[in-house]
Amino acid sequence: MRIGELAELAGTSTRTLRYYESRGLLPARRDGQGHRTYDEGDLRMLRQIRMLRDFGFELEETRPFVDCLRAGHPAGDSCPSSLAVYRRKLAELDGLIGQLADVREQVARQLSAAEAAAREAAGEPAAPRCEMTG
């Protein structure tokens, strides 16, 4: 199949496929007219890439999965290097989620304090605070 068909099957754009090729991630054969030609294996690799990108993986992080498929393995994550990427990503996600949760709490505290100050400035009695710490 040609580039337009593959792009449509994978729900992406031809520009994206040319970009992946320029990165050496998804090279294409060429037909007599110099047009890119793909097969079912390419579709599988592309779908693997898109799934991981939807998870927030960077393009380079998908390379082990693609290489794994190209090596003939049944799935992109059948290889140790792919599992290593999974584990790194899990750790990264855990760190990020924890960090965001911290920020969330800080922002929530700022908001509460500012709301309390606003109420007090409006003449309301200082509201009792649960678990006052000082």
Add this chain to the structure above:
Amino acid sequence: MRIGELAELAGTSTRTLRYYESRGLLPARRDGQGHRTYDEGDLRMLRQIRMLRDFGFELEETRPFVDCLRAGHPAGDSCPSSLAVYRRKLAELDGLIGQLADVREQVARQLSAAEAAAREAAGEPAAPRCEMTG
């Protein structure tokens, strides 16, 4: 004070201050030599900006806080528009954290499945799965 001193006091760079001025966020007076001049109020505004940026706020989102300080309020979050930004940010953080948690679970499942497949391919008996769903 001049730009270098302010930058150091706030732990940032002169380039950053010029950038903020170009965005209309932190305009500066000029002295006889055309050098930028700042005062304590500017330092407070700058610190407000940096705190919010550390929280992950975009630069534009800090504008209501700066405007609030400039209007003479005791704190950058003493104004309704600042509180609105806080609330929007909390909702955004909640959404993002939830999304990341979903992704984390999906990646974790992919990893477990791939590990199980690898063990099985290695000749181990299929491990019993807790809470099998199908």
Add this chain to the structure above:
DNA sequence: GTACGGCTTGACGTGGACGTCAGGGCAAGA
């Protein structure tokens, strides 16, 4: 005199994953 430090403006570089446009080729259908 001159070296130095701080300041000025202007403008290009960074990163990631593409979007978009320009200019051109090739084949099939009306």
Add this chain to the structure above:
DNA sequence: TCTTGCCCTGACGTCCACGTCAAGCCGTAC
């Protein structure tokens, strides 16, 4: 023959918050 549709390459644009470099001015210390 002309249009339509798909493809090609090359190259600039996008977003955001700056980093970095260039060229030059000004005051001060040596």
